[in-house]
Amino acid sequence: VQVVESGGGLVQPGGSLRLSCLVSGSTWDVPAIGWFRQDPGKEREAVSCIGVSDGTTYYADSVKGRFVISRDNNKNMVFLQMSSLKPEDPGVYHCATPPLMVSDKCLPPIYGSWGQGSQVTVSS
Numbered sequence: 001v002q003v004v005e006s007g008g009g010l011v012q013p014g015g016s017l018r019l020s021c022l023v024s025g026s027t028w029d030v031p032a033i034g035w036f037r038q039d040p041g042k043e044r045e046a047v048s049c050i051g052v053s054d055g056t057t058y059y060a061d062s063v064k065g066r067f068v069i070s071r072d073n074n075k076n077m078v079f080l081q082m083s084s085l086k087p088e089d090p091g092v093y094h095c096a097t098p099p100l101m102v103s104d105k106c107l108p109p110i111y112g113s114w115g116q117g118s119q120v121t122v123s124s
Helices: none
Strands: 001-007 009-011 019-025 031-038 046-052 057-059 069-070 079-083 091-097 100-102 103-105 118-122
Touching: 019 031, 019 091, 019 118, 031 079, 031 100, 046 069, 046 079, 046 103, 057 069, 079 100
Parallel strands: 009 118
Antiparallel strands: 001 019, 019 079, 031 046, 031 091, 046 057, 069 079, 091 118, 100 103
16 A cells, blocks of 8 residues: 655745645555654554545644545545644654554554655744
């Protein structure tokens, strides 16, 4: 399974960006896909995850009400619509599969596929 992100960039505070994640490979049978953010020297953080078949979602508290994750199973894609971006949102956003969605958490995959990352910068 290969994962490729796109859609990062520079945006002013309060602005919006949409990240896209294309999952390709032999089969589109991954159970879930997630977005994770990491900056140098900081711990990797799960931003949002979605179950592919049932659409179950997870959002980090810091992005609830501002970010929306969605999927297009016909196109093997997952999207992260980010709105009302704040100065604390920047980082490299990685798409990865399959995350472990359990209880109220989304954990990064131990064995899985990661994209190269998309840089999100919020600055005036």
